[in-house]
Amino acid sequence: TKTRENIVSGMDSIFSGFSAIDEDFYEELEETLIMGDMGIQTTMSVLEELKKAVKEQHIKDPSQCRQVLIDSIRKKMDLGENAYEFEHRKSVVLVIGVNGVGKTTSIGKLADQLKSDGKRVILAAADTFRAAAIEQLSEWADRAGVDLIAQKEGSDPAAVIYDAIAAAKSRNADVLICDTAGRLHNKKNLMEELKKINRIIDKEYPEAYRETLVVLDGTTGQNALVQARQFMEAAPITGIILTKLDGTAKGGIAVAIQSELGIPVKYVGVGEKIDDLQKFSSGDFVNALFQSDTRNKGE
Amino acid sequence: MAFESLADKLQNVFKNLRGKGRLTEADVKTALKEVKMALLEADVSFKVVKQFISSVQERAVGQDVLTSLTPGQMVIKIVNEELVKLMGSETTEIALKPQNEITVIMMIGLQGAGKTTTTAKLAGKFKAKGRNPMLAACDIYRPAAIKQLQVNGEKVGVPVFSMGENNSPVNIAKAAVEHAKKEGCNLVFLDTAGRLQIDEAMMEELVQIKEAVHVDQTVLVVDAMTGQDAVNVAGSFNDKIGVDGVILTKLDGDTRGGAALSIRSVTGRPILYVGMGEKLSDLEQFYPDRMASRILGMGDILSLIEKA
Ligand SMILES: Nc1nc2c(ncn2[C@@H]2O[C@H](COP(=O)(O)OP(=O)(O)OP(=O)(O)O)[C@@H](O)[C@H]2O)c(=O)[nH]1
Ligand SMILES: Nc1nc2c(ncn2[C@@H]2O[C@H](COP(=O)(O)OP(=O)(O)OP(=O)(O)O)[C@@H](O)[C@H]2O)c(=O)[nH]1
Ligand SMILES: [Mg+2]
Ligand SMILES: [Mg+2]
Numbered sequence: 001t002k003t004r005e006n007i008v009s010g011m012d013s014i015f016s017g018f019s020a021i022d023e024d025f026y027e028e029l030e031e032t033l034i035m036g037d038m039g040i041q042t043t044m045s046v047l048e049e050l051k052k053a054v055k056e057q058h059i060k061d062p063s064q065c066r067q068v069l070i071d072s073i074r075k076k077m078d079l080g081e082n083a084y085e086f087e088h089r090k091s092v093v094l095v096i097g098v099n100g101v102g103k104t105t106s107i108g109k110l111a112d113q114l115k116s117d118g119k120r121v122i123l124a125a126a127d128t129f130r131a132a133a134i135e136q137l138s139e140w141a142d143r144a145g146v147d148l149i150a151q152k153e154g155s156d157p158a159a160v161i162y163d164a165i166a167a168a169k170s171r172n173a174d175v176l177i178c179d180t181a182g183r184l185h186n187k188k189n190l191m192e193e194l195k196k197i198n199r200i201i202d203k204e205y206p207e208a209y210r211e212t213l214v215v216l217d218g219t220t221g222q223n224a225l226v227q228a229r230q231f232m233e234a235a236p237i238t239g240i241i242l243t244k245l246d247g248t249a250k251g252g253i254a255v256a257i258q259s260e261l262g263i264p265v266k267y268v269g270v271g272e273k274i275d276d277l278q279k280f281s282s283g284d285f286v287n288a289l290f291q292s293d294t295r296n297k298g299e
Numbered sequence: 300m301a302f303e304s305l306a307d308k309l310q311n312v313f314k315n316l317r318g319k320g321r322l323t324e325a326d327v328k329t330a331l332k333e334v335k336m337a338l339l340e341a342d343v344s345f346k347v348v349k350q351f352i353s354s355v356q357e358r359a360v361g362q363d364v365l366t367s368l369t370p371g372q373m374v375i376k377i378v379n380e381e382l383v384k385l386m387g388s389e390t391t392e393i394a395l396k397p398q399n400e401i402t403v404i405m406m407i408g409l410q411g412a413g414k415t416t417t418t419a420k421l422a423g424k425f426k427a428k429g430r431n432p433m434l435a436a437c438d439i440y441r442p443a444a445i446k447q448l449q450v451n452g453e454k455v456g457v458p459v460f461s462m463g464e465n466n467s468p469v470n471i472a473k474a475a476v477e478h479a480k481k482e483g484c485n486l487v488f489l490d491t492a493g494r495l496q497i498d499e500a501m502m503e504e505l506v507q508i509k510e511a512v513h514v515d516q517t518v519l520v521v522d523a524m525t526g527q528d529a530v531n532v533a534g535s536f537n538d539k540i541g542v543d544g545v546i547l548t549k550l551d552g553d554t555r556g557g558a559a560l561s562i563r564s565v566t567g568r569p570i571l572y573v574g575m576g577e578k579l580s581d582l583e584q585f586y587p588d589r590m591a592s593r594i595l596g597m598g599d600i601l602s603l604i605e606k607a
Contacts, residue, residue, distance in 0.1 A: 037526040100411030131450035132443040139442035221342030221526025223554040249528035
């Protein structure tokens with residue numbers, strides 16, 4: 001599996017480059033956090049906490065700030081105890097998000113993981129809108145070796161969900177994962193469609209454990225917070241899949257989302273291959289925020 | 300919403316200034332702090348914001364506080380003018396060769412940016428203008444990428460050239476241009492796979508395509524919701540491959556789209572069109588002044604200023 005390299009060294013350079021905790025030091029930290037897409041508000045509040053700790057604990061050395069900062073952001077990214085409960089239950093995982101963020105790909109990867117753990121998985125191709133979306137998911141189903149429930153392009157996504165639930169029950173599936181079409185959160189009719197899908201799952205499969213994941217592109221800036229907020233209104237969001245962290249973007253907006261909305265990141269996408277999905281590690285994530293050049297290509 | 304807060308904040312900063320004479324350095328500094336926040340909230344790159352603020356600062360200090368304008372609006376006016384200047388002051392069309400020659404356009408960008416969709420949109424647009432376009436399926440990696448291009452090609456009535464997934468994109472591109480010659484097509488769009496700008500092997504592939512066929516226009520497709528990373532992405536694609544123009548997608552969302560400013564300032568290349576939806580007709584001209592207002596988050600205040 002991939003790991004984020006050079007993490008510690010990159011981080012050290014910020015904290016050892018300063019000899020005193022002064023305005024310049026705080027400014028450098030501010031710049032780093034904002035450039036990681038954490039947003040102004042969250043950055044300011046994190047730095048306020050740091051300043052408070054520095055005062056209270058009489059910290060004099062910038063390098064000591066490192067752990068304080070890590071701990072404070074990590075605390076914000078806490079997963080909670082039952083984060084992966086759905087893996088052990090009969091569950092329905094609904095996957096939603098704006099266009100092109102990596103929903104279909106992440107579903108393929110997740111299906112593969114669950115299947116490897118011995119689960120019986122079914123995928124529902126409820127993106128009936130985008131060109132070749134069904135063929136794309138079908139290819140992932142093949143790769144993971146799991147079943148796919150699909151209808152024709154252009155058919156009613158709600159009907160696909162309906163079918164898929166019936167199949168999940170009759171085939172005694174452990175996990176049903178539903179792919180949906182990408183939709184921008186400001187499109188009323190598309191968000192209504194999502195609410196309808198959500199209602200159908202509730203109504204047709206009430207005994208299932210519900211997991212609803214919003215997929216966020218790690219490259220996205222401040223708009224991701226707006227996205228998360230809007231998707232929360234359409235379905236009971238239980239977690240985030242933060243994708244494309246194999247690039248140079250840091251995905252810092254996830255910190256803002258979790259602080260403000262309480263939605264935890266549960267998985268991160270680190271590539272296009274089937275095993276490029278990892279469970280979220282707050283330690284890796286926070287370290288990478290301070291890393292000047294995130295590269296984890298190759299190993 | 301966002302517009303009120305920036306405008307209100309600026310009015311507050313300048314509350315007691317009206318008619319005071321000239322804007323001092325201190326006045327302007329306080330005001331520009333608010334502007335800086337607004338730009339950062341719009342995802343303009345931190346470094347670009349810094350440069351921008353210092354150039355505005357220079358211009359704004361010593362300006363007369365006109366009686367017709369509140370000082371806040373004066374600053375906004377200068378900020379807006381500088382923003383528009385940075386965005387490029389006019390709309391640009393993609394440059395095509397004469398009808399009797401083949402123009403090759405290569406579409407590049409990160410994964411999921413909207414390349415395949417935008418390729419079909421562009422082809423449809425130029426077909427309507429009397430060109431004879433063809434799409435070439437050079438993405439052999441993404442599952443069902445070829446099928447996606449074929450479906451979209453059919454929707455806009457443009458032929459799609461493909462050689463399956465077992466040929467190299469370089470060979471596909473070469474064969475596509477040959478095929479276009481035979482078929483009398485005079486506009487070839489190469490739909491390439493999404494790739495990270497730090498993925499050396501995949502970047503090299505684009506370089507090789509450019510060596511193998513004569514690419515007239517390389518178009519970088521960027522998601523308008525991109526955050527601080529936009530400078531890295533645009534900068535690298537431009538340095539390594541060379542970018543002639545940019546298309547911003549998904550502007551039908553509610554992002555402020557500060558990435559536009561970052562991309563423009565780091566590449567100096569024009570933004571050609573904007574994607575305004577998933578339908579293949581949802582491609583629009585890019586207007587720098589509208590984008591500037593959007594980034595500042597204040598559509599209406601500009602007309603206010605113009606009247607003042
Ligand atoms: N580098 C990288 N690319 C990814 C990752 N996850 C997905 N992708 C790529 O991103 C692109 C879009 O992925 P999809 O899974 O089609 O995204 P989607 O959200 O289903 O898209 P729509 O259904 O069109 O809204 C594809 O090229 C994927 O290979 C990741 O973690 N890293
Ligand atoms: N709302 C909206 N969606 C768009 C726009 N342009 C593209 N999309 C959607 O974004 C998603 C990704 O588009 P693609 O054309 O597959 O992107 P791509 O860059 O070819 O993706 P890869 O080939 O996987 O790198 C699809 O769901 C498109 O429908 C746009 O302007 N607005
Ligand atoms: Mg999809
Ligand atoms: Mg594509």
